[in-house]
Amino acid sequence: MIITDYLVIGSGVAGLTFAVKIAEKFPNKAVTIITKGSEDESNTKYAQGGVAVVLDKEKDSFQKHIQDTLIAGDGLCDRGIVEMVVNEGPKRFKELITWGANFDINTEGSFDLGKEGGHSEYRVVHHKDITGYEIERALLQRIHQLKNTKLLPHHFSIDLITEHQLKSKEREQTRCYGAYVLNEKTEKVLTIKANNTILASGGIGNVYGHTTNPIIATGDGVAMAYRAKAVIKDMEFVQFHPTVLYNKEGGSSFLISEAVRGFGAYLRDKKGNRFMLNYDVRVELASRDIVSQSIDKELKESGDPCVFLDCTHLDMIAFQKHFPTIYQKCKSLGIDVAKDWIPVVPASHYLCGGIVVDKEGKTTIQNLFCCGETSRTGLHGANRLASNSLLEALVYAHNIFKYLSKNNFTSSYVEIPEWNADGVLLNGEELVINLYLKELQTLMRDYVGIVRSNTRLTIAKTKLEIIYNKVENLYKIAKVTTALCELRNMINVAHLIINQSIERKENKGGFFNIDNTIKEVHKLV
Numbered sequence: 001m002i003i004t005d006y007l008v009i010g011s012g013v014a015g016l017t018f019a020v021k022i023a024e025k026f027p028n029k030a031v032t033i034i035t036k037g038s039e040d041e042s043n044t045k046y047a048q049g050g051v052a053v054v055l056d057k058e059k060d061s062f063q064k065h066i067q068d069t070l071i072a073g074d075g076l077c078d079r080g081i082v083e084m085v086v087n088e089g090p091k092r093f094k095e096l097i098t099w100g101a102n103f104d105i106n107t108e109g110s111f112d113l114g115k116e117g118g119h120s121e122y123r124v125v126h127h128k129d130i131t132g133y134e135i136e137r138a139l140l141q142r143i144h145q146l147k148n149t150k151l152l153p154h155h156f157s158i159d160l161i162t163e164h165q166l167k168s169k170e171r172e173q174t175r176c177y178g179a180y181v182l183n184e185k186t187e188k189v190l191t192i193k194a195n196n197t198i199l200a201s202g203g204i205g206n207v208y209g210h211t212t213n214p215i216i217a218t219g220d221g222v223a224m225a226y227r228a229k230a231v232i233k234d235m236e237f238v239q240f241h242p243t244v245l246y247n248k249e250g251g252s253s254f255l256i257s258e259a260v261r262g263f264g265a266y267l268r269d270k271k272g273n274r275f276m277l278n279y280d281v282r283v284e285l286a287s288r289d290i291v292s293q294s295i296d297k298e299l300k301e302s303g304d305p306c307v308f309l310d311c312t313h314l315d316m317i318a319f320q321k322h323f324p325t326i327y328q329k330c331k332s333l334g335i336d337v338a339k340d341w342i343p344v345v346p347a348s349h350y351l352c353g354g355i356v357v358d359k360e361g362k363t364t365i366q367n368l369f370c371c372g373e374t375s376r377t378g379l380h381g382a383n384r385l386a387s388n389s390l391l392e393a394l395v396y397a398h399n400i401f402k403y404l405s406k407n408n409f410t411s412s413y414v415e416i417p418e419w420n421a422d423g424v425l426l427n428g429e430e431l432v433i434n435l436y437l438k439e440l441q442t443l444m445r446d447y448v449g450i451v452r453s454n455t456r457l458t459i460a461k462t463k464l465e466i467i468y469n470k471v472e473n474l475y476k477i478a479k480v481t482t483a484l485c486e487l488r489n490m491i492n493v494a495h496l497i498i499n500q501s502i503e504r505k506e507n508k509g510g511f512f513n514i515d516n517t518i519k520e521v522h523k524l525v
Contacts, residue, residue, distance in 0.1 A: 001191045001416070002032065002190060003193045004030045004031070004032040004192060006018075006022055006032065006194060006195070007179060007192055007198070008031065008198045009179065009221065010035060010199070010200035010201040010221070010372065010374070012136070012372060013136065013393045014373075014396065015035075015198065015200030015371075016136070016140065017139065018398075019143060020146070022401050023148050027146075029148060031146075031149045032152065032192065033149065034156075034179075035151070036155065036157070036184065036216060036482060037154070040136050049126060049259050049386060050114060050124040050125050051093060051125050051135075051390045051394075052065065052119065052123055052124050052385065052386070052388050052391050053124075053125060054123055055090060055111055062083075062086050064121055065089075065121075066083055066086050067120070068120050069082045069086065069388060071118065072118045072289075072384065073380055073382055073383055074289070074381060074508045075381065075508065076234075076381035076509065078377075078378030078379070078381075080378075081379050085391060085392055086391075088398070089395070096135060096138065096394070099139060099141075099142045101127070101137075104126055104128065114262055115259075116259055116285070117242075117284075117287055117291065118288070124262075124387045128321075128325070129259070130325055154184040155181050155183055155184065156182040156482045156485060157180075157182075157201070158189065158485055159179065160228045160368065161178045162229075163175065166416065166417070173364075174230075174366065176197045176365050176368035177193060177197075178191070179197060180192075182481075187479075187481075191418055195408060195409050196369065196404055196409060197367065197369070198369045199369070200221070200371050202217050203351050203374075204217060204238070204351045204493050205217040205347075205349065206486075206490065207219060207441070207444055208348035210244075210253060210347045210441075212244055212253060212254075212255040213349070218486040220485075221370070221374035222351075222355060222492070222493055223489035225355045225365070226492050226496060228365055228368075230355055230356070230368065233353055233354075233376050234354070234382075235351070235501075236353070236501040236503075236504050237351070237381075237508075237509060237511055238352070238497060239288055239383060240292040240349055240449075241255060241292070241346060242292045243255075243256040243257075243267075243309055243342075243344040244346065244349075246305065246343035248305075256309060256326060256342060258386045259322070259323070260309065260311065260323060260326065261284040261309070263314060265314065266313075267307055267308070267309060268308045268309075269308070279294040288384070288386065289510040292450055293512055295346055296346060296449075296451055307343075309341060309344050310341045311337050311341075312337075312338060312339060312340075316337070316338045319337065350373065350389060351373055354373065355370045356376050357370050359399060360403040362403070366409075367409050369403075371400055372392075372396070372397075373393075377392060380392075381508075382509020383508075421479075424477065424479050425478075426474075426477055426478040427479050430481075433474075433481075436487055440487070440490060440494060443463050443494070444460070447460035454515045460498050461499070464491065464498060467491060471484075471488055475488055504516075
């Protein structure tokens with residue numbers, strides 16, 4: 001058994017920011033960070049755009065950022081949360097710089113601010129087109145300088161430890177005591193006992209298969225919290241990024257940052273028509289829900305496999321400076337951005353809902369906190385405003401840190417049983433697991449995608465129940481592996497998305513059901 005003061009599950013910007021702050025504040029307390037991949041593998045690493053933060057007070061304002069966020073969230077944001085996050089933004093951003101993160105500077109010596117869909121002003125700070133990678137680098141460097149932190153890569157969290165695993169009477173409110181964790185190298189299950197557990201395990205993109213997320217984004221935190229009876233909300237609001245490099249094979253796909261459209265790129269159909277002129281006054285810089293739904297409509301009407309992003313009219317020297325990774329990726333595929341249009345399609349990108357938390361990051365389970373994409377804070381509402389995700393992660397990691405700096409819980413008296421592997425008969429069912437996974441991902445893409453219907457959702461619910469029963473039966477008799485646990489988690493997440501989609505009777509933001517009241521069309525006046 002490992003005993004720690006703070007257990008952080010996830011090594012993206014949210015988890016690492018909390019870990020740095022709490023470790024610096026309490027050098028005599030142990031901070032244990034676990035992550036199922038390599039230490040830097042997270043959704044943070046692949047965040048291209050940047051951090052939305054108000055720095056230019058002459059042209060921008062907190063009120064403008066707040067209003068842009070509320071508009072993108074389509075009436076479902078918590079205004080108090082939006083105001084808090086936006087107002088805190090500059091302070092949290094400055095901390096990143098203190099830790100050594102670098103951001104692009106313009107010729108005047110100020111931060112080079114970008115503009116993305118849904119933003120009324122230039123306010124996105126970035127490091128070329130690999131902002132997340134740069135932030136991750138700086139945070140990891142700081143983590144390794146702290147003597148009271150232990151980062152355990154290739155450790156997969158199987159389940160949270162709560163009352164139902166303990167040999168004690170259940171409390172009125174469920175409490176978290178740590179987690180059972182699989183060491184992927186030794187294949188042994190560890191018991192980690194923690195005074196406080198922070199879930200920062202990222203997104204759910206691989207539930208759909210075709211996603212901008214890395215393969216580790218399997219909704220593990222949401223699923224574990226769901227099984228522990230935490231409140232989960234707004235799972236129907238899955239954001240699809242409009243411009244993902246077209247990939248016939250599906251799977252994890254390369255993101256063409258929204259900042260490219262902010263830089264002036266046009267969306268065109270194969271005939272060259274700028275179709276966004278027909279959908280929204282903001283054209284290519286409409287919010288992600290509108291652009292994705294517009295592309296989906298165009299593709300269904302035309303039967304084409306993709307639309308195109310046209311950058312040929314842009315200053316190519318400046319383009320290569322701002323987007324070197326995107327430029328090289330296209331070049332490697334034989335796409336000359338200066339002459340060729342980039343084929344793009346929408347793909348699952350970000351979960352706007354998740355584990356419900358309050359302003360301090362507290363979940364409905366005692367001593368379980370949550371920040372980052374795994375959480376549902378009320379900031380995003382029905383649709384996240386571009387580049388608000390890194391901002392949210394920074395602010396909520398700080399809020400959890402502030403709360404735990406003043407409030408601490410010790411679970412030293414609790415007796416926690418070791419992991420029970422009784423009844424395990426099978427070793428390695430990789431082929432079966434992979435078949436079930438493909439079945440699940442196909443179901444979600446076909447029936448629970450950008451545009452949904454009551455009929456499709458009902459079919460999806462029935463089909464998912466069959467997959468669920470098969471996987472649960474396998475889980476009871478098979479050796480625990482990361483692949484099996486991930487599949488189980490993705491099924492739980494799919495269940496939440498489908499059922500909360502069925503419950504929602506009004507189209508909002510990223511959620512669109514053709515059987516609900518027709519959503520107001522954003523057309524040119």
